[in-house]
Amino acid sequence: MSIPTFDLVIRNALVATASDTFAADIGVNGGRIVQLGSSLANGKREIDALGRVVTPGGVDAHCHLDQPMQAPVRMADGFDSGTRSAACGGTTTVIPFAAQAKGQSLRAAVDDYHRRAEGRAHVDYAFHLIVSDPTPQVLREELPALIAEGYTSFKVYMTYDDLKLDDGQILDVLDVARQHGAMAMIHAENADCIEWLTKKLEAAGRTAPRFHAHSRPMLVEREATHRAIALAELVDVPILIVHVSGRDAVEQIRWARGQGLKVFAETCPQYLFLTAEDLGIDNSYAGARCVCSPPPRDKGNQEVIWNGLADGLFTLFSSDHAPFDYDAPEGKKPGGEEAPFSHIPNGIPGLETRMPLLYSKGVLAGRITLNRFVELTATNPAKAYGLHPRKGSIAVGGDADLVIWDERPVTIRNDRLHHDVDYTPYEGMQLQAWPAFTLARGEVVWDGQAFHPRPGRGQFLRCGEPTILPLPRKSSI
Numbered sequence: 001m002s003i004p005t006f007d008l009v010i011r012n013a014l015v016a017t018a019s020d021t022f023a024a025d026i027g028v029n030g031g032r033i034v035q036l037g038s039s040l041a042n043g044k045r046e047i048d049a050l051g052r053v054v055t056p057g058g059v060d061a062h063c064h065l066d067q068p069m070q071a072p073v074r075m076a077d078g079f080d081s082g083t084r085s086a087a088c089g090g091t092t093t094v095i096p097f098a099a100q101a102k103g104q105s106l107r108a109a110v111d112d113y114h115r116r117a118e119g120r121a122h123v124d125y126a127f128h129l130i131v132s133d134p135t136p137q138v139l140r141e142e143l144p145a146l147i148a149e150g151y152t153s154f155k156v157y158m159t160y161d162d163l164k165l166d167d168g169q170i171l172d173v174l175d176v177a178r179q180h181g182a183m184a185m186i187h188a189e190n191a192d193c194i195e196w197l198t199k200k201l202e203a204a205g206r207t208a209p210r211f212h213a214h215s216r217p218m219l220v221e222r223e224a225t226h227r228a229i230a231l232a233e234l235v236d237v238p239i240l241i242v243h244v245s246g247r248d249a250v251e252q253i254r255w256a257r258g259q260g261l262k263v264f265a266e267t268c269p270q271y272l273f274l275t276a277e278d279l280g281i282d283n284s285y286a287g288a289r290c291v292c293s294p295p296p297r298d299k300g301n302q303e304v305i306w307n308g309l310a311d312g313l314f315t316l317f318s319s320d321h322a323p324f325d326y327d328a329p330e331g332k333k334p335g336g337e338e339a340p341f342s343h344i345p346n347g348i349p350g351l352e353t354r355m356p357l358l359y360s361k362g363v364l365a366g367r368i369t370l371n372r373f374v375e376l377t378a379t380n381p382a383k384a385y386g387l388h389p390r391k392g393s394i395a396v397g398g399d400a401d402l403v404i405w406d407e408r409p410v411t412i413r414n415d416r417l418h419h420d421v422d423y424t425p426y427e428g429m430q431l432q433a434w435p436a437f438t439l440a441r442g443e444v445v446w447d448g449q450a451f452h453p454r455p456g457r458g459q460f461l462r463c464g465e466p467t468i469l470p471l472p473r474k475s476s477i
Contacts, residue, residue, distance in 0.1 A: 006027040021371065060091045072334055245296070267305050314376065403437070
């Protein structure tokens with residue numbers, strides 16, 4: 001009997017990358033892909049893909065895990081349950097946020113986040129930074145040093161009192177990104193407009209969850225997106241506008257592209273599959289489950305987002321997983337009471353469902369190509385945050401992070417998901433695919449029926465300089 005050549009061989013795969021689709025066997029040694037070809041030699045372990053589609057493991061480049069919150073609010077998912085749910089949904093790399101609190105050093109925030117993650121993750125992870133207090137020390141010392149150490153992306157907010165920066169502070173942070181080759185992510189909503197509208201709604205007694213959408217109409221996203229673009233143009237630096245929700249912001253981004261500006265965009269499942277009606281059509285508190293910012297819009301705006309995914313407007317498709325229990329005093333009912341919309345923790349769970357939703361409703365429904373799916377969910381996130389080609393590809397030398405897809409009817413049920421959140425906003429949705437296997441660096445972490453835990457197997461990844469992605473072609477809305 002011949003000695004096995006590979007640790008693992010995946011046979012009869014229909015390999016899908018961001019650019020190509022082809023039949024091949026995949027040979028893995030030491031957790032990395034070492035050969036692609038037909039009729040490969042034996043492996044110590046073998047998986048027959050039976051001609052099924054095999055894609056790179058997903059890179060969820062926008063998710064929140066065990067992020068420090070103001071009491072009594074607490075996130076339901078830490079690195080254990082969060083990366084467990086990621087793996088069961090086909091995601092093998094996550095990039096959550098080390099969030100600086102005002103008055104805290106950025107370095108202290110990073111050190112604290114490492115303590116929260118260490119020994120708990122089942123899949124690999126990197127960190128973005130959240131810069132909420134850009135003091136001279138942060139701008140001149142801490143942020144440049146952290147970028148050099150592999151924290152090459154950071155997020156700034158134009159809303160939320162405990163996080164927002166003014167325009168001058170944003171310019172300062174963007175200038176650091178330009179000087180040191182980092183990627184700046186911007187949450188674009190106009191805080192003053194939101195505050196004014198919220199006061200008017202509260203004065204009129206309109207505090208049910210559905211009024212969250214009324215306090216954040218599309219114009220507040222449109223204005224802030226335009227302003228973020230202008231600030232980036234002034235500094236001459238690329239930016240990424242995160243969680244774009246609808247037509248108004250899309251129009252601003254298309255305009256910027258027409259001017260040759262390096263403005264990239266991300267969207268999320270909630271803007272394809274939820275609408276403002278999911279926040280409630282009456283004063284029921286159940287709509288709190290879908291309170292997120294920006295809020296879901298309407299069916300017409302869903303089509304705008306789908307068109308942007310298909311034609312190249314969007315560079316990334318992320319979950320923006322923000323895991324708060326619905327029926328808990330540390331979640332959507334702060335202190336155990338139903339709260340006015342302005343006090344409901346913002347965010348919805350979605351790490352595990354992100355890839356199956358887009359594969360089923362995008363690829364299998366004919367809205368996007370299989371290669372575009374790979375680009376949006378794996379390759380582009382890895383490139384944007386300096387992890388490619390180790391992550392986000394199926395290529396010799398890359399990590400053997402792989403998803404073998406099973407195309408079969410699936411109904412989303414929260415009791416079948418693997419996060420620690422007590423609901424999913426997609427309960428009852430009918431899908432046509434789910435991962436049959438998820439492999440993280442050559443190890444099966446999900447086999448279609450069971451999760452194979454190994455807390456601490458996930459490694460922290462130091463990111464390289466982000467790849468400046470080519471701008472998508474121009475197209476009409």
